[in-house]
Amino acid sequence: MKVSDVEVWYGKVRAVSDISLEVNKEEIVGLVGPNGAGKTTILKAIIGVVRVAKGEIIFENERLNDFETHEIIKKGIAIAPEGRQLFPFLTVEENLLMGAINGEAWGKRLETIKFVYSLFPRLSERRNQLAVTLSGGEQQMLTIARALMAKPKLLLVDEPSLGLAPKIALEIYKLLEKLRNEGITILLSDQNARRVFEISDRAYVVENGRIVMQGKSSELKEDERIRRVYLGL
């Protein structure tokens, strides 16, 4: 997936500009940056929730700009959104099925749900429980699991560790690694730069709507400014 020179506006306010980034097959790529930097906006542009005013987004040799979100999902991209956005009064299993509502995924839902439960045994045990009764960590798992129900090749994950205890956040990150080992490519946004650098192959630093640094995560985490601003070292 390749994003080239993308710009997004909310009304008269330009949220991001000059955004160019690439996510290669089976990579985990990180997006880090402070509150309001534009991370979520970039993910929303890729999945077609916000319109791109300039630039283009290419996925598997196809330009995504003019497609609607449900069409983009069918092409193989899914999102585990910031703030989770579960259906609180549906069960775990009903939430999962909502993730498969698009096109071909519906026909394969029973097979996919088995796969998802094998990755998330905790969700399997709680399949008949209402989403609202899950713990924060379990809700985050359900958010990712629901996105997987669309059988994505590229998974966008927005702030998966927000509000979670460090131990639970680690568990979520372990799961993301497992997904990558299952062949899923991941673009991960998180304010917690330390965690992102641990898990990702490469990362982009977003500040004030622009990418200000990029590189291998192993190198970024040694950078003097990154250590000071993002890692508190």
Ligand SMILES: Nc1ncnc2c1ncn2[C@@H]1O[C@H](COP(=O)(O)OP(=O)(O)OP(=O)(O)O)[C@@H](O)[C@H]1O
């Ligand atoms: N629907 C909207 N209408 C107007 N402005 C918006 C809207 N959504 C986001 N913005 C603005 O766009 C900018 C980028 O926001 P965005 O949510 O992409 O940042 P972020 O990096 O994801 O932040 P956070 O780490 O807090 O999630 C911010 O200035 C924000 O106020």
Ligand SMILES: [Mg+2]
């Ligand atoms: Mg955000």
